[in-house]
Ligand code: SF4
């Protein structure tokens with residue numbers, strides 16, 4: 001499994017693919033060219049090398065060390081990796097998540113938004129679309145219907161995209177937890193596998209760059225953390 005040695009402290013971050021697939025070691029340029037062609041992803045702020053640079057910088061000091069004065073949420077190194085993945089991620093619109101995802105968790109406000117959008121009473125929306133999660137008391141899921149009732153098979157998209165539930169918004173990286181020392185990748189989501197390949201290659205390139213040697217300046221680290229936290233605002 002790959003190991004990332006970060007500038008100030010060395011940690012091991014295992015990247016796990018759920019399922020049987022393996023990440024191939026393609027050339028960075030080829031992967032990036034393909035990604036740009038497929039997704040039109042050309043925005044500078046999502047450039048994988050820029051994201052990798054900010055990621056290595058952001059994780060070189062802990063949140064406790066650089067946000068002492070801020071009443072801000074504290075995130076772990078793995079959280080920042082997830083944010084970086086989320087920044088690079090481009091959905092390939094394969095529909096796997098919407099056709100096989102189960103359970104799909106719902107917050108009360110997700111159901112309220114759906115009810116409002118469909119112009120039906122909240123009680124009706126609860127009855128029609130939700131069930132109590134069998135394993136987690138007090139948690140709601142979409143009723144077990146695959147594909148998801150709101151998936152448009154012909155258009156390959158979500159019919160309620162603008163108000164889709166939180167768990168759909170944060171999928172795949174910010175929604176898959178389970179370990180605080182690993183970023184989990186869902187093999188059924190080709191976009192997530194591609195993202196991991198790109199991020200790994202970008203990290204390799206950035207780490208080989210001598211300019212990386214001075215990333216532990218607290219002001220720069222703080223800036224890098226804020227840069228990555230933007231991912232949470234873009235959900
Ligand atoms: S609500 Fe939309 S995004 Fe979420 S699973 Fe259903 S179709 Fe997919």
Ligand code: SF4
Pocket residue numbers: 090091092093094095096097098171172188189190191192
């Ligand atoms: S499985 Fe991944 S790539 Fe496919 S539609 Fe869902 S989020 Fe997009």
